[in-house]
Amino acid sequence: MVKKWDAIVIGAGVIGLSLAIELNKQGLRVLVVEKGEPGREASWAAGGMLVDSPAETQPALRELATASARMYPEFVHELEDESRLKIDLRSVGTIVLSQNPDATQACPLPRPLAELEPDLQNSDGGAQRFSALFLKERCVDPRDVTAAALAAARHRDVDFSSGDEVLGVEVADGKVSGVLTNKTRFAAGVAVNCAGAWAGQIAPHTFPTRPVKGQMVCVVMPEKEMVRHVVRAPEVYLIPRSDGRMVIGATAEEAGFDKRTVPETIQKLRQAAIDLVPRLAEARILEAWAGLRPGTPDGLPILGATPTPGYFVATGHFRDGILLAPLTAKLIGQVITGERPEFDLGPFEAARFQD
Ligand SMILES: Cc1cc2nc3c(=O)[nH]c(=O)nc-3n(C[C@H](O)[C@H](O)[C@H](O)COP(=O)(O)OP(=O)(O)OC[C@H]3O[C@@H](n4cnc5c(N)ncnc54)[C@H](O)[C@@H]3O)c2cc1C
The missing domain is CATH 3.50.50.60 (FAD/NAD(P)-binding domain)
Structure with missing residues (x-):
């Protein structure tokens, strides 16, 4: 049958x-x-x-x-x-770094940024680079x-x-x-x-x-929980995992069904992450990849x-x-x-x- x-x-x-x-x-x-x-x-x-x-x-x-x-x-x-x-589901929350100071009013940080993420660098020659807001979002592997x-x-x-x-x-x-x-x-x-x-x-x-390509890189943080929150900044986002990995992403490219990574692009992502968290310069790269988001x-x-x-x-x-x-x-x-x-x-x- x-x-x-x-x-x-x-x-x-x-x-x-x-x-x-x-x-x-x-x-x-x-x-x-x-x-x-x-x-x-x-x-x-x-x-x-x-x-x-x-x-x-x-x-x-x-x-x-x-x-x-x-x-x-x-x-x-x-x-x-x-x-x-x-399943690594984390409920620590997300810090959004934005160039728009108004955005922070609705969702203020529960504590000063330096306490929430001591390794996050938010000043440039003494001036604050970003406004920071807090979201109670979860993340998952x-x-x-x-x-x-x-x-x-x-x-x-x-x-x-x-x-x-x-x-x-x-x-x-x-x-x-x-x-x-x-x-x-x-x-x-x-x-x-x-x-x-x-x-x-x-x-x-x-x-x-249509496919929208995203390149990503994953590093091992020098210390587990060195960064605890998801951090989203204009150029890059950082997603820590509970086992000490950190995913750094991502590009959004119209590149057809091509899933190759480009070393210069991966390096740019890594550098943008280091600009936010200088200690990530010590972090070992574990993996880089690209995937295809289903766009409409x-x-x-x-x-x-x-x-x-x-x-x-x-x-x-x-x-x-x-x-x-x-x-x-x-x-x-x-x-x-x-x-x-x-x-x-x-x-x-x-x-x-x-x-
Ligand atoms: C770099 C990147 C970062 C992202 N970050 C996030 C995020 O932080 N949060 C979030 O919510 N989403 C995120 N996304 C989006 C998320 O990954 C996708 O929206 C989601 O995975 C789509 O799931 P899917 O099952 O539709 O597609 P897929 O996981 O692509 O699954 C589709 C499956 O269909 C199969 N298939 C295709 N054609 C055929 C066929 N003809 N016959 C049989 N099988 C077929 C494929 O092989 C594939 O396994 C991200 C995506 C990328 C690429």
């Missing part, structure tokens, strides 16, 4: 993996089809800031960002529980999240086919009948495109996603149903896919199972791009 699933999730990034778990919880038999290895694209490359700041989030996305940020501790707890893997989500999905008997590229979603009698890959076909009445920056390449619809023409994700019955989409999360994963999974789960989604998905419909 040919095996059949209730739903096929295309792409095993943080969005596809979170959704596969959600659909499994709703009682669906789920297959995830991944062209490479699960969790090795944008979700592996990300910094993991859970940005929930009106100044930095598009108005249409703010409610979703706040709701998803609130879901994070429980999301992480469940994944840790089901996977038996540890995205590689921990995808590893735990993968293990949790497997534990729940979600099926996987890796190294298998979906070429198109198949339609019979006007609705989804399965997917065609470069190796085989899989049968299901529901398919969800979670293919990140590649989402537009899968027939029959051409979602207008209006910078908003593409979420919900498509014109083909049974075919859904959850992509285009651009800079916020790690943050938005728990809520995206919940909302798309609701749409697929015929429930009314908790938030209005109107602004995120694929149809907004059709003339």
